[in-house]
Amino acid sequence: LESCIERQPDIFLTEMQDQLQEICGVDISISTISSTIRRRGFTRKKIHPSVERDKNDRAAYKMFVGEHF
Numbered sequence: 001l002e003s004c005i006e007r008q009p010d011i012f013l014t015e016m017q018d019q020l021q022e023i024c025g026v027d028i029s030i031s032t033i034s035s036t037i038r039r040r041g042f043t044r045k046k047i048h049p050s051v052e053r054d055k056n057d058r059a060a061y062k063m064f065v066g067e068h069f
Contacts, residue, residue, distance in 0.1 A: 001037055010065060012058065 004016050013030045020026050020033075 001033065002040060002042075005037065005042055010062060 001016060001020075004011055004019055008015075013033050016033050017028060017030060020028055
């Protein structure tokens, strides 16, 4: 998880879940990922859940963040 965050600091929990499934072959819940990264000292951004699920909205959000932060 830490390497996912270090490579891509704006990664979404669902994207971490997908990468863990792809790379490690493990199926881990979003809540487990969230609690694990919190325990490791990472914080995360909060956005409306529908933005995280919609690929077009997610891309627009990433562009906004990249331009303004």
